Amino acid sequence: MSHKQRVVVIGNGMVGHKFLEQLVEDSAGFAELEVTVLAEEPRAAYDRVYLSAYFSGKTAEDLSLVKGNFFADSGVFLHLNTKAVAIDRELKQVTVASGEVVAYDKLVLATGSFPFVPPLPGKDREHCLVYRTIEDLEAIQAGAAVSKVGVVVGGGLLGLEAAKALRDLGLETHVVEFAPRLMAVQVDDGGGRVLRRKIEALGVHVHTGKNTQEIVDGKSARHAMNFADGSSLETDLILFSAGIRPRDELARQCGLVMGERGAIVINDQCQTSDPDIYAIGECALWSGRIYGLVAPGYQMAQVAADHIMGKTESAFRGADMSTKLKLMGIDVASIGDAHAATPGSLAYTYVDEAAEIYKKLVVSADKTKLLGAILIGEAEAYGTLLQLMLNEMTLPANPESFILPESAGGAPALGADALPDTAQICSCNSVSKGMICSTIAAGTCDLGELKALTKAGTSCGGCTALVGQILKSELAKQGIEVKKDLCEHFAYSRQELFHLIKVEKITTFDELLEKHGTGEGCDICKPTTASILASTWNEYILKPSHAGLQDTNDYFLGNLQKDGTYSVVPRMPAGEVTPDGLIAVGSVAKKYGLYTKITGGQRVDLFGARVEQLPLIWEELIAAGFETGHAYGKSLRTVKSCVGSTWCRYGVGDSVGLAVRLENRYKGLRSPHKIKFGVSGCTRECAEAQSKDIGVIATERGWNLYVCGNGGMRPRHAELFASDLDEATLVQYIDRVLMFYVRTADRLQRTSVWRENLEGGLDYLKQVVIENSLGLADELEKDMQAVADTYQCEWKTTVETPELRARFNSFINAADVPDDNIVFVEERGQIRPATPAEKAVDRIATVSL
Amino acid sequence: MSAAKEMNMEHAVAVCTSDKVQAGVGVAALVNGKQVAIFRLRDGSLHGVSNFDPFSQANVLSRGITGSLQGRAVVASPVYKQHFDLLTGACLEDESVTIATFAVIERDGEVLVIVD
Ligand code: SRM
Ligand SMILES: Cc1cc2nc3c(=O)[nH]c(=O)nc-3n(C[C@H](O)[C@H](O)[C@H](O)COP(=O)(O)OP(=O)(O)OC[C@H]3O[C@@H](n4cnc5c(N)ncnc54)[C@H](O)[C@@H]3O)c2cc1C
Ligand code: SF4
């Protein structure tokens, strides 16, 4: 019997790992293979693209690319700490550093590249480092701890990313670049100038046109770097980021065909000059090019996997090197022929030095085709421009509109319809518009399903919006209106249900279901209805007719934690709390053995309460003068404040006082999603109000109101809505904005996303709220006043009503018996939930009453 | 009373009075050391499933929201929102997962869980 085909992969980096995933994907083909991976690093594949996140607290596990028990489940043998040192193509075997040999039928080289360090005298001195692996980052972290100044050699993409890392580690940071500008490969002189100004504004010193000659002992710092022009720079730490070199030593040793300047030559099937050996990722050279980006590597991984499994039609045909990234918070994008190298090409540039925006378009001589672009400071047009170039689409008569600001008549984004079927929508997974359309034509009308079937949007997520647009427009063509139905029980959107409930004065879910729905309801329509009923009639949310509609957080008036316990957050308006209040919170926490933490919302969270403890805990907190903090509700969370003019020498307004009043006005307002406010006492903005749904900043003449900001998953700055308001007008506007949001937003839509989807944008919102264009202003204010007038502390009502308290019994037939699966262990002097392994071993009981 | 019924009664554990189990609001019961989540649907029917959520490894299913999905009566886990069929215990999102189910009956104004 013939043995299974033995596939050996050298390197478990990003591309090598993608290759494994592609193999496993085809379960029939994979069953015929025996796969072994030789990996030099001490850990399995991790996300190098997000490597810098390691400095902002991501762990090696967070960065891991290994999904679940990938290796155990698939049976792929992974050998860590195992460097391949030689390939014998005659015997078809690989020798590893320990001397062992591994036989192969097919060999895949995915060895990536190493950082290039210029051969300077002194380059091996202490704390002269590179930036490629987690070990490198550990070395940088250790080096930074004993350094004051850091220099990055190389002002390319990676160098600037490394500079940000050094700055974040608290070092005085310099970038030294040989070329006359930063990011010389991607941007031109004009772009480089704007970029430099922006980076310097972030406190990073930039030195261009500097040729380092040697590194020697410094006087004020560990090293001194001497440059060709006679100048020098003193520093404690040096980070080389001067480009990458393919790791092609194995290929060279076994005689594979190499490129003139290194890298392993491959054909369209990713085979090297030996058809049983493949090379993929950064070590490979295709058609004279090395691709130093992950997306082309992923495409090679797919092609090589296909080819090994006999799918011979798959081919690598090159990849686009356009890039868009956020560097130190600055949008930078480069597309195609950014330097206008094409003969006869013409360029348009738009520069706004005040706003530090630089944009350039390169078009063909006849102005009909886009050849390239550079966007700095604002890159929203990236998606549109990239598609225009990749698909060689005909440009409109005035191409400059793509880079002009909206106020000057800038062009709207390109509609999905305009794209040809060949347009590559998802570059991570090579999905074309045609593939997406045919999946829709085959009957998919749901975005989630579409993503699962085509894989578009499942890696970096950058293309999801476009995939959604295509879905919408294709369905519209089929005559299917994109369903905004809440769920299978209601053929209405949230807005429509809101309207029905209000107009028909519906007060219970049962009534709504009977009149307008079908079936039993579900975990989507029940909480949504509960929220609308609360926004409209504001009854006690645990009234028998409402209780079963609530998500567990609202049902138990606490946040469910991973182990089935709940957290307790008393309201501390504006983050203000008396010493006695703090002592009372502390005493309760101590008595019930709860874990305590200061939250990001300027208050205290007590974790680890079992259901049956909740009423007892709240009884004591209420006695001490606290109210529920609604940390569990889709409702107002906190109004964050800074100390303001009462104490701060710069304050021009009493931010704490206003924040307390705002928190008390809007507490208890149930809304489509949670709402957060911030109030700062002056323009220094210590309360970060511009990242909140509602932000207020004191001015010399009153208050500036900002709306629809967001932190969280996709941060968005709030926009200035009105200036220098007195408090009465401020409250009036907030009433109107929030009630309009409550009425018209989708389920679980924060104000930021609501605002982005609002036709007419901020101007429209201003018309509705300030100019009262819909004549709704009075009604909105009245509705808000009604909610404020009917406020009750849900916990107070609950603890005072015996039959309500009975809901918190742990078991219906054993009221006070604790759940024995809730187990805590001690960490840093407090409790935390035990891990499953710990639960199996020793059980440390909670403080039980 | 027939022999078979007597057998059943021996394995039926009374947990509470009927009024304690309201439509759409689950409760947890401790039956011979096992945690059972009991639900009543809008049609009055009673259902029992294990209270243990295999995805979060916590005893929380009684706190889930009940409903129907394509005609199947389900409860949604309050933690990661998977749905479990109240009749078969099957997880709708992951075919490989099924939780235990328990027959729950009502007699003389009391709710009883049948254990075997
Ligand atoms: C406790 C706290 C973290 C902490 O220890 O500091 C926290 C904890 C949780 N956050 Fe948060 N967030 C907390 C402040 C924040 C902040 C900071 C802030 O409010 O200034 C943010 C970013 C600001 C923002 O929302 O714009 C934040 C953005 C999120 C998001 C992302 C929201 C978004 O629109 O992108 C979620 C997920 C969601 O709501 O869908 C989330 C969800 C959660 C949940 C509820 C997740 C869950 O369902 O279990 C966490 C459990 C809360 C609990 O009490 O058990 N949390 N969360 C903070 C509670 C503040 C408070 O006093 O109420
Ligand atoms: C900080 C940083 C930021 C980046 N940002 C981006 C970005 O924003 N966008 C983008 O597209 N790309 C980015 N890149 C580039 C991207 O990470 C690479 O293109 C990608 O990792 C290449 O994958 P690879 O598998 O070819 O190489 P690698 O991921 O380097 O993997 C190669 C692996 O092979 C191992 N190996 C080598 N030789 C041997 C041997 N002889 N025996 C055993 N194992 C061996 C190595 O130890 C390594 O683990 C970034 C890179 C870095 C370092
Ligand atoms: S925002 Fe202004 S008033 Fe508030 S603490 Fe900062 S400097 Fe002081």
Ligand code: FES
């Ligand atoms: S482009 Fe990255 S997921 Fe589609």
